[in-house]
Amino acid sequence: MKLGIQLFRNYWHMVCHRNELPNDGDFIRFKTPIGDVVVFNDCGNYIAFDNRCAHRGTFIYLTDFGNQANTCKYHGWTFKSGNLIIPAFEQFKGCSINKADLNRYKLDWCGDFLFLGVEPQSDLYAQLDGAVEFIENISFNISGRLDAITYEYECTWPIAVENALEPYHIGMVHPGTLANLKLEDGLNTFYGSNSVWQAPLGDDRIKKQLTRLGTFLNIDYAYQGYMSIFMFPFTMISSTFGYSYSLQNFFPHQSRHDRTNFMSRLLACHVKDERAQTIMQPFFDSTAKVNRIIFEEDHSICKIMPVDAWSADPLIFMSDQELKISHFRDMCRFNLNILDKNNY
Numbered sequence: 001m002k003l004g005i006q007l008f009r010n011y012w013h014m015v016c017h018r019n020e021l022p023n024d025g026d027f028i029r030f031k032t033p034i035g036d037v038v039v040f041n042d043c044g045n046y047i048a049f050d051n052r053c054a055h056r057g058t059f060i061y062l063t064d065f066g067n068q069a070n071t072c073k074y075h076g077w078t079f080k081s082g083n084l085i086i087p088a089f090e091q092f093k094g095c096s097i098n099k100a101d102l103n104r105y106k107l108d109w110c111g112d113f114l115f116l117g118v119e120p121q122s123d124l125y126a127q128l129d130g131a132v133e134f135i136e137n138i139s140f141n142i143s144g145r146l147d148a149i150t151y152e153y154e155c156t157w158p159i160a161v162e163n164a165l166e167p168y169h170i171g172m173v174h175p176g177t178l179a180n181l182k183l184e185d186g187l188n189t190f191y192g193s194n195s196v197w198q199a200p201l202g203d204d205r206i207k208k209q210l211t212r213l214g215t216f217l218n219i220d221y222a223y224q225g226y227m228s229i230f231m232f233p234f235t236m237i238s239s240t241f242g243y244s245y246s247l248q249n250f251f252p253h254q255s256r257h258d259r260t261n262f263m264s265r266l267l268a269c270h271v272k273d274e275r276a277q278t279i280m281q282p283f284f285d286s287t288a289k290v291n292r293i294i295f296e297e298d299h300s301i302c303k304i305m306p307v308d309a310w311s312a313d314p315l316i317f318m319s320d321q322e323l324k325i326s327h328f329r330d331m332c333r334f335n336l337n338i339l340d341k342n343n344y
């Protein structure tokens with residue numbers, strides 16, 4: 001459990017795209033190993049804070065997504081335009097009321113993707129290393145959120161992450177969904193603690209269909225195949241042909257070692273015009289539907305892996321398709337060495 005908290009505190013985490021929170025009051029709430037974290041559009045400025053009222057600790061946001069003023073339901077303390085507005089302010093005598101503020105976390109941008117940091121040990125671009133170029137390029141092609149789901153995976157977080165890192169299980173676990181793409185072996189590239197997998201599609205019919213749809217889109221960057229970018233330690237963004245992107249966070253649970261807080265967003269790319277939007281909508285809808293099935297399939301296999309099925313040791317039997325797991329475990333061991341070795 002301590003490893004999860006340490007990684008959460010010491011690394012930057014991709015939390016959303018700029019176009020997911022376009023309006024004043026838009027928010028997303030994340031369940032994290034240090035408690036709720038909210039990312040919030042405050043009159044055009046983005047802030048992240050711990051979802052607790054600075055007065056007496058009430059939760060401010062009670063849902064995962066939405067639009068709501070940053071006002072506490074208890075006594076009405078309100079955060080707006082960078083300031084706390086406190087009812088009956090003059091009655092707070094004998095305390096440092098001027099120092100009252102939300103408990104804020106750091107935010108930084110890579111392109112139009114927003115990253116959260118609690119006590120990050122390096123700057124964002126150094127952490128992302130060579131993955132920066134992919135992330136920036138993708139970010140400028142995204143128009144907004146199509147779908148979102150959150151649930152608790154019934155497994156410990158590294159098992160959920162490792163499942164997302166290897167394509168070896170696709171034939172067994174996703175026979176009617178992801179396996180239809182007939183992904184080829186592909187190429188793994190490692191950038192610092194992160195990794196990128198690019199795999200051509202083996203199914204010509206699907207490839208042709210996707211190529212045809214490309215004429216309705218307004219994108220200037222795309223990998224013409226399946227690409228997934230893993231941003232150590234908890235986040236993955238993946239796409240087929242760059243038409244939509246699945247952003248997934250696997251945050252360690254705050255109190256349960258055998259649970260993972262999974263949040264997934266489906267982000268759409270820019271379409272050319274309104275007519276193109278009408279044509280693309282059924283494609284986006286079916287992508288959202290299929291993605292939900294894929295996550296259920298992944299969850300169903302992850303939950304039959306007990307907590308002690310994972311350790312940071314190298315895999316004893318490793319296929320070429322599990323190379324990214326090996327790299328992930330290297331990074332976990334590196335961080336465990338900073339910690340006490342047995343404290344996972």
Ligand code: FES
Nearest residue numbers: 053055056072075
């Ligand atoms: S606890 Fe939030 S305003 Fe008092």
Ligand SMILES: [Fe+2]
Nearest residue numbers: 163173174298
């Ligand atoms: Fe999977």
